[in-house]
Amino acid sequence: MxxxxxxxxxxxxxxxxxxxxxxxxxxxxxxxxxxxxDANANLAANLGPMLKLKVSHGLVSHGISVPAQASFGDLKKLLVQETGLQPQDQKILFRGKEKENGEYLQVAGVKDKAKLILVEDPASRERKLEELRNNERIARACKVVTGIKAEVDKLEEQLSLLEKNVETGSKVPESDFDMLTEMLMRQLLKLDSIEADGEAKIQRKSQVSRVQKFVEALDGLKTRSLTPNPFSSNTVVVTTSWETFDTGVGSLTAPPQTTSFTPTTDWERFD
Known part of the structure; x- marks a missing residue:
């Protein structure tokens, strides 16, 4: 041995x-x-005979084979693949009464070819409807944020053009900076008015940060544009012409005016 x-x-x-x-x-x-x-033999013995049941769910009927010693909770697990409902969302009715998960089919009197009714838990249905409405709100908010993003993209192009003009020393009117700032702030107000959750909230936050960054950059460009550059080649130099006299020395005061006397009267001569 x-x-x-x-x-x-x-x-x-x-x-x-x-x-x-x-x-x-x-x-x-x-x-x-x-x-x-023999583990397999014990398992088969524990399962007992199989019951073929007909479970009605709305207008659809499902044929389910389940061990006689199974519970209604076990039956719900088998129905997940057939109905798409999770066990906690199911209610099984037998002979007009709702059955608990811990109740056994055989004990409840369920026989072969018995008919049962499956309904969706009203609370589960309400949760799904609320989830559906919430998803629709998120989708609408994402669409609005996408539209604002497209507008901000256009404003970014204007900002790049202003930045290029400032860098090259071109004269940029102050009104151009103010107008672009106002347009950016309008987009920021639109973003703040959006009630968003989930993905829409993330997208909105990203665009808010982006607009704020552009406003700060625009303020810096405006300051640079309006501040004179002492080293610019366009600086005007004022010179003073000095009057030079015979001595070769410059003077801050004008020379005295000289006059010549010419007699215009005939005088009588006496001896």
Whole structure:
């Protein structure tokens, strides 16, 4: 007789007295020698006979095969694939009464070819409707944010053009900065007015940060454009012409005006 280990139990192989069949033995804790258990056979025995049931769900009927010793909770798990309803969203009625998950089919009197009714839990239906409405709100909010993003993209192009003009030293009217700032602020107000959740909230936050960044950049460009550059080649230099006299020395005061006297009267001469 050969010895072999299986898990924590010792399994022994031997033969029946007539030598016709081989019998597997296992040594249980405490030294008791028993015939090895067949897990599959035990499972089949526990399942018992199968029941073929007809479960009506609305206008649709589902044929379900289930062990007689199964519970209504087990039946709900089998119905998930057929109906798409999770077990917690199902209510099973038999003979006009709702059955709890822990109740057993056989104990409740469910026989082969019995008919049961499946309905969706009203609370579950309301949750699904609320989820559907919420998803629709999110979709609408995402669409609005996408439209605002397209407008901000256009304003970004104007900002890039102003930045290029400032960098090259071109004269940019102050009104151009003010107008673009106002247009950006309008988009910011639109974003703030959106009630958003989920993905729409994330997109809105991203666009708010983007617009705020553009407004700050625009303020910096405006300051640079309006501040004179002392090293610019366009600076006007004022010079003063100085009057030079014969001495070669410049003077801040004009020379005195000289006049010549020409007699215009005939005078009488006496001896």
């Amino acid at each position: 050969n010895n072999s280990r299986s898990g924590s139990n010792r399994t022994l192989s031997g033969s029946a007295e007539d030598g016709s069949d081989l019998i597997d033995w296992e040594l249980r804790p405490g030294g008791m020698l028993v015939q090895k258990r």
